[in-house]
Amino acid sequence: MHLVHAAITADPGLPEIAIAVDRRQLAKRLWRATAADGTEFGFELGSPLGHGETVFATSTARYVIRQLPEPVLEIPLPTAHDAAAVTGWAVGNLHFPIEAQPTCLLAPDDIALRQSLERMGIAYRAVAEVFRPHRFAAGAEPHNHAAGAAAHPFIFKPVSPRT
Secondary structure, three states: OEEEOOOOOOOOOOOEEEEEEOHHHHOOOEEEEEOOOOOEEEEEOOOOOOOOOEEEEOOOOEEEEEEOOEEEEEEEOOOOHHHHHHHHHHHHOOOOOOEEOOOEEEEEOOHHHHHHHHHHOOOOEEEEEOOOOOHHHHOOOOOOOOOOOOOOOOOOOOOOOOO
């Protein structure tokens, strides 16, 4: 078994061997997993890993964390600002974690959220996606009223392409 303490940088040209992990497992700092080729890993982390991070490499392959897709609701954001705010409120009022994308929100597929959206006439679509909620949803960031990106990383979070 290989012990992993953090993500590493490896040659992106090497073939990838996936270590499939669900979102809740990725949030932990101590866990075990088996890669697609049967290689076993133990994780003793200072901070959680993320989807797409390389954790081990040999001369012939690199081992990459691949978060498993999960059931989520894809909620399109209206182009009208006031309607988009109402959509955000409908999800936020139920305290669900979200992943904000340029044209939609992703939220866990939950019956309470479905019912609320339906009552308000807000469209949604059930899909299976890699769900990467913003950190503030889990209370990971301390709250303060300072200005700027350093104080509000969830607002200024860059959008990365899906892999």
